[in-house]
Amino acid sequence: MLRDVPLPLSDAQIGSIVESQDAFLALWSGAVSSGKTIASLIAFLVRVTLAPDLGLIVIIGRTLQTIERNILDPLQSTHLFGPLAKHVHHTTGSTTAVILGRTVHLIGASDARAEGRIRGSTIALAYVDEATLVPQPFWMMLLSRLRVGDKSRLLATTNPDGPFHWLRKDFILRAADVGLSHWHFTLDDNPSLDPNNVARLKRQYTGLWYRRFILGDWCLAQGAVYDMFDEDRNVVDLLPYIKRWTAVGIDYGTVNPFSAVLIGHGEDNHLYAVSEYRYDSVRSFRQQTDAQYSADVRNWLANVRRPGEQGAARGVRPAWIFVDPSAASFMNQLWSEKVPNIAPAVNDVLDGIRSVGVALGSGLLRIHRSCEGLLGELPGYAWDEKAAERGEDKPLKLEDHSADALRYALHSTAHEWRGLIDYEEATGAAA
Template identity: 80%
Template sequence: MLRDLPVPLSRRQVESIVEAQDAPIALWSGAVSSGKTIASLIAFLIRLTVTPDHGLVVIVGRTLQTIERNILDPLQSTHLFGPIAKHVIHTNGANTARILGRTVHLVGASDARAEGRIRGATIALAYVDEATLLPQAFWMMLLSRLRVGDQSRLMATTNPDGPFHWLRRDFLLKSAHVGLVNWHFTLDDNPSLDPGFVARLKAQYHGLWYRRFILGEWCLAQGAVYDMWDEDRHVVDLLPYMRRWLAVGIDYGTVNPFSAVLLGLAEDQHLYVVSEYRYSSADSFRQLTDAEYSQGVRQWLANVRRPGESGNTRGVQPEWIFVDPSAASFMNQLWTERVPNIAPAINDVLDGIRSVGVALGSGLLRVHRSCAGLLGELPGYAWDERAAERGDDKPLKVDDHSADALRYAVHSTAHEWRGLIDYAKAA
């Protein structure tokens, strides 16, 4: 099978493929794009050819869509798997596939309830994509279903997480006792990577994610969330002409401050936080209603000065206004008043932080000095170390209102600006 593959393999990859055949639990971990997925899939295909018929074969991922994207699409690529690819048959949306003539069940495991999908099953071979994203209860149930004696195998890949994650604590650190064999991969273990791609990849990750996804460390979320923040680099006094008014991000607060930031795309192909609206009931000794907040936001946007235009031109119409999705009553108020382009923000906290980190780290994102609330929060926006010690990556919920508004605007428009990053300069 290895001779039929069109992609080169490193010695590390070949060793892991061979050794995995005898390991009850085989885990490939390390940096992104380090070759661990291709090695694990080859090991899976080889094992599939000798797996007993009296047990199920399953592929597990966070969702069916991630299984299709991360596992089945590569398996069906002739560029990666050559003639083997034609023996991988799957219809998008179906929860089974035919691989090398064998029925393979596809199981999404996004929460603990997913364990019911395999309860009672007898599994001979399981492949898990991104094991750290699975609930621990599902993983434990999966292990209990490997009931074809010493013929059962579990193969899994993962990027590192925090040092207190259950996978590291209960399995990696106890590998000899639980029958786990682990191979740690770095970018140097993938011989097919172009040096330019490696440079771009390194430029895409910063701070915590650079250590985990590029260096492959199981490291604690600690210190500043945006440790790349540099006032000299990121804060500007003068703004260029804005080619597009991309979005407003709004973090809703009644007792806590209400914050909105305006994100523009300038003629110099950079993102700018042009202006900020912020209201603190604690400072003003008065809470505002949804209608008053709506009026405040609309008046603020009507009075934003448009840089680079003749005279003292004011007033902007953002393409989107992304609102904290938990602020349903405020969104209803905006819809009632027929404020256009309202949408709930994408509120995936870690992915959102990563998007802001990419924009800041690459130098794409800059903030005007007038945005006092945001500038006051970003340097002190920090990880919750107590949560990290419990295995959770969470920022401290202190002085984060403008930071959250920024995250809503930047992450919800990531598809619009990621292509603007010059990774060669950012590296």
């Protein structure tokens, strides 16, 4: 089967594939794009051909969509798997696939309730994508379902998380006791990576994410969330012509401050936080209604100065206005007033923080000095160390309103702007 794979394989990849065949639990962890997924999938294909007829074969991921994207799409790529790819059949949205002639069940495990999907099952072979994202109760239930004698196998991959994560504490550090074989991969273990791609990957991640996803460290989330923020690099006094008004992000507050941040795409292909609206009811000694906030936001956008244009041109219409998804009444207010382009923001906190970190760390994002609320929050936005000691990555919920508004605008449009990053320029600037 190794001969059928067109990609070059490193000694570390080949060694893990061979050694995993005798392991009850096999775990590949380490840096992104380090070759661990390819190695684990080859090992999985081998095990599919050896799996007994008694018992199910399952692939588990956070959602069906992540399974399709992270596992099935690569398996169906002839570039990655050569002639083996034609033996992988799946219809998008279906909860089963046929791999090498065997039916494989696809199971999303985004929360503890997912354990009900495998309760009572007998599983011969399981593959788990991004094991740290699987709830611990589901993982423990899965182990109890591997009951086809000594022929059952569980294969899993993961990027590192915090040092107190249950997967590290209860399994990796107790590998011999629990029958776990574990292989740690770095970018150097993937011989198919182009050096330019390696440089790009190293620029995509900063701070905590760099240590975990590039160095492969199981490290604590501590200190500043945006430790890559550099006033000299990320703050500007002058703005270029803005060729596209990308988005507004809105963090709704009544007692807490209400904040809106406007993002634009400059003619120099950088993103700019151009302007900010902020209302603090504590300082103003008066709370506002949804209608008053709506009027303020519309008035603010109507008076934003358009830089790089002749005269004192004012007024912008952003492509999107992304609102804190918990602020349903405020969204309804905007919709009732026929404010265009309103949508709930994508509110995946950690992924959103990563998107902001990439934009700041690469130098793509620049913030105008007039955004005083945002600039006042970013340096002090910190990880909750008590939560980290419980194995959770959470920022402190203090002075984060403009930071959240920025996250809503950037993360909800990340698919549009990631291609703007000039990694060569970013690498030079960082040096």
